Amino acid sequence: IIEFSFVVVDASNMQVLYKEQHYVKPERTPLTTFCTDVTGITWDMLESAGSLKDAISSLDQYITTEIEGKGLSFCFVTHGGWILRIQIPREARDKNIELPGYLAFCRMFDLKQEIQRWQVHHPEVNLRTTSLKDLCETFQLTDEVTDGDTIGLNACLTTVKVIRYLTNFRHPDVFVHPIDTNADLQQFKKEESRVIHLAGLPFEVTQGELEAWFSSNGLRPTTMWMIQPADHAKPSISGFVLFYAHDDAMRALALNGRCLGDRPIEVCPSSERVIEAAGNMLVPFPLQSKSRSLRPGDWNCTNCNFHNFASRRNCFKCNAESPNPASASTPTFRPNNSGGSGGNGGGGMNHMSSAPGTPMGVNPAYGSGRPHQPIAFRPGDWYCPNSSCGFQNFASRASCFRCHTP
Numbered sequence: 001i002i003e004f005s006f007v008v009v010d011a012s013n014m015q016v017l018y019k020e021q022h023y024v025k026p027e028r029t030p031l032t033t034f035c036t037d038v039t040g041i042t043w044d045m046l047e048s049a050g051s052l053k054d055a056i057s058s059l060d061q062y063i064t065t066e067i068e069g070k071g072l073s074f075c076f077v078t079h080g081g082w083i084l085r086i087q088i089p090r091e092a093r094d095k096n097i098e099l100p101g102y103l104a105f106c107r108m109f110d111l112k113q114e115i116q117r118w119q120v121h122h123p124e125v126n127l128r129t130t131s132l133k134d135l136c137e138t139f140q141l142t143d144e145v146t147d148g149d150t151i152g153l154n155a156c157l158t159t160v161k162v163i164r165y166l167t168n169f170r171h172p173d174v175f176v177h178p179i180d181t182n183a184d185l186q187q188f189k190k191e192e193s194r195v196i197h198l199a200g201l202p203f204e205v206t207q208g209e210l211e212a213w214f215s216s217n218g219l220r221p222t223t224m225w226m227i228q229p230a231d232h233a234k235p236s237i238s239g240f241v242l243f244y245a246h247d248d249a250m251r252a253l254a255l256n257g258r259c260l261g262d263r264p265i266e267v268c269p270s271s272e273r274v275i276e277a278a279g280n281m282l283v284p285f286p287l288q289s290k291s292r293s294l295r296p297g298d299w300n301c302t303n304c305n306f307h308n309f310a311s312r313r314n315c316f317k318c319n320a321e322s323p324n325p326a327s328a329s330t331p332t333f334r335p336n337n338s339g340g341s342g343g344n345g346g347g348g349m350n351h352m353s354s355a356p357g358t359p360m361g362v363n364p365a366y367g368s369g370r371p372h373q374p375i376a377f378r379p380g381d382w383y384c385p386n387s388s389c390g391f392q393n394f395a396s397r398a399s400c401f402r403c404h405t406p
Contacts, residue, residue: 001083001091002026002041004055005152007160008062014164018066021153022058023049027095039151053097060100075178076108079132079159084108085181086200086266090257105182109175111159117174118166132158139165181268185253188269192246196253197270199238202263203229207285208306210241212316213260219243219252225275225282236263239285240275262394299323310381311394 001024008018025046036042067074078084084106092099112130119125128134132155136143141161149157167175187193201210207224214221226239243249249269256267275282297310303320313322384391384400391400399406 001052001087002031002035002046002049003039003150003152004052004059005150005156006059007153007156008066009160009163014160014167016157016160018062019149019153019156020058020062021150022055024052024055025049027051041151052091052095056092056097056099056103063100063102076106077111077159077163078108079111079155081108081110081112081179086257086264090264093257101182105185107178107180107182109178111162114166114174118169118171121169121171121174132162135162141165184269188271189250191271193269193271194243194246194249195270195272195275196241196243196249197238197268197274198241199266199268200236200263201226201238201265202261203237205237205260205285207287208304209260209316210285212306213258214241214252214255216316217252217255217258219248219255224285225278226285227278228281228283240270240278240282242272242275309394 003021004024005021006019007016009015010017023041023046025048031041031043031046063074076084084103085108088103089099091097092103115127115130115135119127125138127138133143135141136158139162141158143154143158163175210224211221220243221241222244223242224239225241226237229237241252243252253267253269255265257264258267259265299308299310299322300306301308301315301318301320302323304315304318306315306318308315308322314320315322382393384393384405386400386405389400389405393400
């Protein structure tokens with residue numbers, strides 16, 4: 001997160017009461033050219049910026065004094081749940097920041113979900129995407145671009161315009177029932193549930209990979225189910241995991257935002273009642289990927305037959321040594337290459353209160369940092385064949401991270 005912005009809106013009349021913006025100086029990740037192109041934020045703007053902890057403290061001070069201190073209620077509104085439900089908790093954990101309770105377990109509306117509810121009442125409206133730009137074009141709204149305001153604040157203000165448009169229809173199920181993650185957690189504890197829900201899983205994740213992911217974090221699930229995907233074009237899937245004891249399921253919740261491969265996974269409380277309701281939609285995770293092939297340098301573990309990437313010296317699942325450890329050594333790095341296959345991302349986050357009170361918006365935006373040292377080349381890594389790119393990609397990637405060339 002390199003920008004943290006929020007807008008406060010009165011839910012009774014949808015008028016903006018307050019707005020605030022903070023740049024956040026990156027601590028561990030570099031500011032990429034791509035990030036600068038998307039956000040317009042340069043290192044000069046970040047060099048003297050405060051920390052994420054400073055930005056969160058400023059938000060907390062406003063909420064404590066101007067909302068809770070005046071006996072008002074509030075609820076977040078986000079354009080996509082990622083930034084609030086995964087990115088902020090994960091980054092706060094990595095940076096040892098203690099989040100206020102309302103951020104750690106929030107009440108929120110996801111604008112994208114509310115759009116889907118609104119569309120049920122308006123099937124005649126054809127939405128290409130739920131991006132703010134497309135929503136503004138479809139609803140004939142002016143995309144908010146105010147001189148002097150940053151891209152984060154402008155995204156917040158544009159989101160407010162979309163919320164005003166949707167709420168003017170006064171549908172009984174649009175912006176009425178917020179997601180309450182704190183209530184879900186309390187019910188999870190009350191039931192002593194042993195079930196968690198996983199979202200954002202790679203489309204071809206296998207049972208062995210999931211077992212290895214939990215095992216590497218000291219957990220051993222008893223049963224795992226995948227929600228059978230109806231649309232194979234979707235890039236991710238979700239599922240449920242049952243543990244032997246409630247304490248194990250509680251520990252598993254701390255994995256929220258941790259990566260499986262290069263994908264951050266959302267881990268949420270669930271229950272056996274949800275599994276029963278899902279019924280025939282649930283199937284076991286596959287034992288082996290149907291279409292995934294070994295890349296140069298990849299190896300199958302002789303002990304458990306797990307597929308390991310070339311860079312691993314030990315099996316990810318059982319920790320057995322590679323039969324050919326020399327292949328995992330680090331060869332010479334190709335000069336004039338621009339880095340590895342990692343990347344920075346981000347998004348906007350907006351808040352709003354439900355009921356007459358004080359809503360608000362937060363737009364923590366985008367990834368961060370300065371140019372970094374080249375990443376060592378490992379067996380199976382490959383350079384993009386696109387002559388105008390030449391990006392170094394990790395062995396696990398099927399297409400170039402930068403230009404998407406296969």
